[in-house]
Amino acid sequence: MKKTLMTAAVLGTISGAAHSQSSLSLYGVIDVGIRYNTHQNAAGDSKIGMGNGGPLSGSRWGMIGTEDLGGGNKALFQLESGFTPGTGATQQSTPSGNARLFGRTALVGLSSSTYGDITLGRQYTLVHEMAFLHDVYALSNYVGTLGFQGAGLTGGGRLDNTVRYSSPTFGGFSFKGAYTFGEIAGDAKRFSSPGVAASYDNGPLSVGAAFQIINNIGGLTPATTPYGSTYFGILIPDSTQKVFTVGATYKLGATKLYASYIYSNVYPAGYRNDSFSAAVSYPLTPSLELKLPVYVDLLKHGGQNGTRITGGPLLDYSFSKRTDVYAGVDYTKLTGAWRTLAGTPGFTLPVSGRNSVFEATIGMRHKF
Template sequence: MRHSKLFAGLVLAGLGAGAVPAFAQTSVTLYGIVDDAVTYSSNQNGKSNTYLRSGNLAGSRWGLRGTEDLGGGTKALFQLENGFDLNNGALGTSGSMFNRQAFVGLKNDRLGTVTIGRQYTPYYLMVGTIGPTTYVTGATGAHPGDIDGLDTTIRINNSVTYTSPVMWGVTASLQYGFGGQAGAFSKGNTYSGALRYDGGPLSLAAGYLRLNNVGGSGATWNGASTGTPGTSSLNQGYVTADVLQHIAVAGIYTIGSVTFGATYSNVQYKPGAASLFHDTAIFNTAGVHASWVVSPQWRLAAAYSYTAASKANGITDAATYHQVSLAQVYSLSKRTSLYALEAWQHANGKSLSANAASIINAGPAIGDSQNSTPSATSSQVVGMLGIRVDF
């Protein structure tokens, strides 16, 4: 009821503002990022590989965003954003024109913002954006396999998001994704919420995300669900989960030109009647990161994370993952950068194979760039030399 009142208030504010069209101002911006790198991986399913990879320092994309000033402190807004592979021109997601974002909404200075469509979660927007991926990038700096969704892996279809105005440095946001399953309201839906404090050099955030699977037969997460998690060697045995839950906290502190940060996340895969595994699986990740703006041209960053499967469907020697990530960025101009990225990951213990078919040695998957190409050995090294151009 509270959310409906907030939405109604925003709508009424917009309607009232429509009575003064002489003051309305409209702005539409075309923007984008083109990013590519020569990439080396020491082991992809048993063999080393050197190849071109698009979207490393930032995902290659183009988009449109716009606002219309409706008066009285209210604006209409929208954003449409498409991801693509620079090396072959393919869509980021097959069959999706605007796979990254597609939403419309109203923003009021006093009441906050309501948006509807395909959107990032409050969990990511408030917690993930002060995590390691902002500083060392998701390609090599996301926690192994992006197991906790603190990079941009998860977006929610059919969702409504409310974000409060900033009050005493605190912002709150809630999101609900409609599952759209007749007679089964909870099937395939999504809940997310987050709080964030920004005050001077300090930022703190906490977030929650729950994805419900539509379920049914099959060996993967049902794509009809509003949210779909990324799949890697870490969670390949649990992709038939009935419920996926993320809880995370993060913080950063800036001293002069140096920013220090820390994160912790807890991820739970809960089985249902149609799942191919039978006991809840839990992954805990703790990490630290730092970034140093050496000069207007140079920025250096580093991150370390430790991930442990504290509960692994009965596996006694459960998997653990150590990951170190480095980034060096040189700005040729405000819009063009050259970069180098390096990362190392080591895995110990056992995990489940795809479809929970058997117990296997844990395989490393650095950041979220090696999700489909894990190492066949206990370690993996990745290096990238690339260029990013913004427009």
């Protein structure tokens, strides 16, 4: 009898495992660079250091898991924490300065091969996700030129309290929709954010677009404002941000071409950015890759126009699929409204009133 019960228990366990296959992965990236920057204070002095780390990839560690529910359905989750390698400090804190354990991503959801995916939690904005697909540096810290990244929540590219739907792919087309709950009693619109996205992938070509509205960025009470009170580190009044992006990538053998446009309007703060970028990623050898982008950002603010142009080469050498080293230089030129903005006290990317900045970077990245 005892043997029969044990056999039944074992068979039941095997049967349950066959129906409910689960997977759990621990992963991460450690990216550390040493950067030299000109014009970093009012005296115009240069600076060299590690900064926040992660020039090409934000350093992080995370866990991702799935459970097979049968019939082509899965449960899934992802937890991801960002950190600064030079100090070990966590990143992606709240606007009021409180640390987050999983500031990059914290979500749970269901996935269906027939109906698509639905996820809930702290997730990337659809405009950020679409834009980084069409940027040679995936919107990393390396050049940080795109204007829309500086405003409110999109400065971090993620939103709390978000529900997102992702469709299956139909003939190369896929669609996404997301909504962020503002969590304010009696005012469902306040701090909310609706977004939509669509993409088409066919062989070497990938094209996509996204549109998002972010309500109530700015304001003068950062401790109670989910999206902070600043734009590029400068205090702004309570505003609405509308962002649209469209871009494409195309593969020519091992070479990859990138092109992107991002429109951002922060009103009534009065910041409008039209950002354009183009880039090529070209393998010089099987292990050595050249990345060569150019970014042009047109800013309108306070009745003034201005431009920010950034470009420069980067060489990336891969020892393996997990470990690489890189070195690059870039030069930024500012005019008009961009120079005025960059010279304002508190601006997050200081050039201290000058009209240019030169940067040189060397670094190492390891993925696990």
